[in-house]
Amino acid sequence: MIMKRKKFLLDENLCKLTKCLRLLGYDAVIPQSISIDKKVSLCQKERRIFLTKSKKIANRKDKFHRILIKNVNYDKQLQEIQNLVDFEESELSSRCLVCNNRLQTINAEKTECLIPKNVRLNFSDYKICRKCGKIYWKGSHFVAMKSKLKNLLTA
Numbered sequence: 066m067i068m069k070r071k072k073f074l075l076d077e078n079l080c081k082l083t084k085c086l087r088l089l090g091y092d093a094v095i096p097q098s099i100s101i102d103k104k105v106s107l108c109q110k111e112r113r114i115f116l117t118k119s120k121k122i123a124n125r126k127d128k129f130h131r132i133l134i135k136n137v138n139y140d141k142q143l144q145e146i147q148n149l150v151d152f153e154e155s156e157l158s159s160r161c162l163v164c165n166n167r168l169q170t171i172n173a174e175k176t177e178c179l180i181p182k183n184v185r186l187n188f189s190d191y192k193i194c195r196k197c198g199k200i201y202w203k204g205s206h207f208v209a210m211k212s213k214l215k216n217l218l219t220a
């Protein structure tokens with residue numbers, strides 16, 4: 066049986082970890098300027114796991130799933146939660162790193178004018194975020210991040 070993928074809510078100071086989770090295909094929100102109470106109720110409503118560096122939040126009496134993150138570097142942070150996340154090749158690059166939106170595959174011909182020529186010559190698979198318009202392809206940065214995440218999570 067396939068378990069439903071976990072969803073996360075992160076503190077504002079965990080943006081790099083948020084991007085890693087999105088790259089791995091996880092639904093990870095990082096709400097800006099809303100109160101802690103609102104964040105907690107969002108976690109309860111949407112069954113999100115609250116990742117925080119704040120002991121105050123971690124020690125709250127309310128009932129919600131929370132994890133206190135101890136490390137400063139995102140690679141170590143990711144390892145702290147490695148029992149919660151999986152490296153699944155098919156889920157990689159399925160979300161926009163900027164806005165968490167699900168990406169859609171787009172036709173290479175239709176995007177010709179949006180993609181630099183040197184990229185078009187080397188890649189054919191493109192995905193777009195319908196929210197912010199960002200286009201993704203599996204370039205060198207993606208390949209490097211992918212092997213880094215794989216090493217971190219499957220070591």
Ligand SMILES: [Zn+2]
Nearest residue numbers: 161164194197
């Ligand atoms: Zn986006």
